[in-house]
Amino acid sequence: MSIPLLLLILLLQIVYAQEVCSKEEALSRFKEVLTKYYLWKDRVDGVEWGSLDEAITYLRKKGDRWTAITKLEEDRLWYSKAKMLGVGIRWDDDGQIRRVFRGSPAEKSGLKEGDIIISVNGVEDKELWSQTIRSVPVGNIINMVVKRGENTINFRIIKGEFTVPPIEDVRVILLDHKRIGYIAMTNFTNPAIEDFKKTLEFLNSQKVDALLLDLRNNGGGLISVAKAIADMLIRGEGVMFYLESRSGGPSIYEFKSGEPLFKKPILVFVNRWTASAAELLTVLLRTYAKAVVAGELTVGKYVGSNMYQLDSCGNVLRLVTFEMKLPNGRSITDDMGILPDCVIKANGDDGLSMALDCLMQKVFQEPSVAQP
Incomplete structure (x- = not known):
């Protein structure tokens, strides 16, 4: 093949790629998806934008902190492999x-x-x-x-x-005569399910008296993963929670039958970066397992997203499409976030010590005495 012909083929491929992934088509697809699925469609009715950046900026001004344009391959890598x-x-x-x-x-x-x-x-x-x-x-x-x-x-x-390992730290902390199992969980990607199950099995083998689940800086992930972890810790009958969207009926998540894998008291440690699926699990544990919540007000992300492909170049729209609700119809939280039972603003070891003290006082009604 001659060099001029090769250059022509490459040029045609570039032009074709530009046509397939044109910004105009992506913007048109963006508007189409918003009209069909956007939870807050009333905020955008009658509004026109000249570009995707302009559209996202407008949504931010209208209070939508979550809708974003991402890459399909990066999202798949994250949710499936925690990479x-x-x-x-x-x-x-x-x-x-x-x-x-x-x-x-x-x-x-x-x-x-x-x-x-x-x-x-x-x-x-x-x-x-x-x-x-x-x-x-x-x-x-x-x-x-x-x-x-x-x-x-x-x-x-x-x-x-x-x-990014879903389980960042696991240990048994001795507090006077109590053994507290500690799990620091960073995300709700698919690998988290098996990792969490193995961690619970380990803590049960150590005969811990309570669990401190650290969800600080956990920005969430998949609702299905949060539900799978909730199933390990709580049981009941009927509807556990549901997702309410603007289009179609609600998505119902029911309790799993049988015995939970862990039956001891639980404290959930949160901060101002705890969001989405992490907030959902926190509320489920507080509601059904009487878990104590310590830390700061959380993000307040009571909504969730679905992904829609915008073009053939891998750009996807991560769009807010549903609200997470308890069976009584109330959202799992609001824009203010989850209010802790024990307010803790300290970080690091100081914050953890205060969370342990909260656990001892709220659950065991006694002060904590940490042992090395």
Whole structure:
């Protein structure tokens, strides 16, 4: 094949791809899906937008914090395998790196927990760091400047795949004469089901007296996963909860018959980043298992989303389509979030100690005395 002919074929492929993935067609598909499925359709009736970015900006102004445009392959990777594409770190409000995920691009580059991020690709605004990382194609370099002690260090990190384990920490904590099982759960992806079951089996073998389920910084995930975990901890009869959408009838989730895998008292530890499926599980445990809730007001995401493909280039619309409700018709929470029984704003070990103290006082009616 001659070089000019090859170039012509490549050019035609590029033109064809541009036509298939035209912004106009994606915007038209966006409007079509909103009209059919959007939970808050009344907020957008009669409104026209010139681009997808303009449409999402409008939804944000109308109070929709959740609808977004994402990549199909990235969503599949996340929900099915708990894997993400990025650098593999978690930072706090001060920009300090609190977690470097094992095997991640960040770990391979030398970033460490305790490093303080100064900028990401030249961007110093912390609110824009996640967006900046997402905008970089996989395999490309992300420049990150951090402060480590008295030194300022430049890192060149190749964006890639890493795993976020659903169960981040498991241990048995001794409090005076009580044995408290501790589970830190970070997400509700499919691997969480088997991981949680194995963890419960371990804690039961340790004969713990109670469970402290730490859902701080858990942004949620799949409703089906939250339900599967709820089934391990609570039993009942009839409807456990349901999803109410604008189109079609409600989706009913009933109790599972039989005995729960864990029968001891439960405390759920939440914070202002606990959202969606994590809030659903918290409310279900409080409602049906009389769980104590400690921490801060949660996000207040009482709605959920479905995904709709926008084009053949892998762009999908993650659209708010349903509201999570209890059998009495009340939403699992509201925009203010879940109000804890024990308000705790401290982080780290201090926060955990206060949560344990709440557990001892609310469940066992006695002060806690931690043992090493």
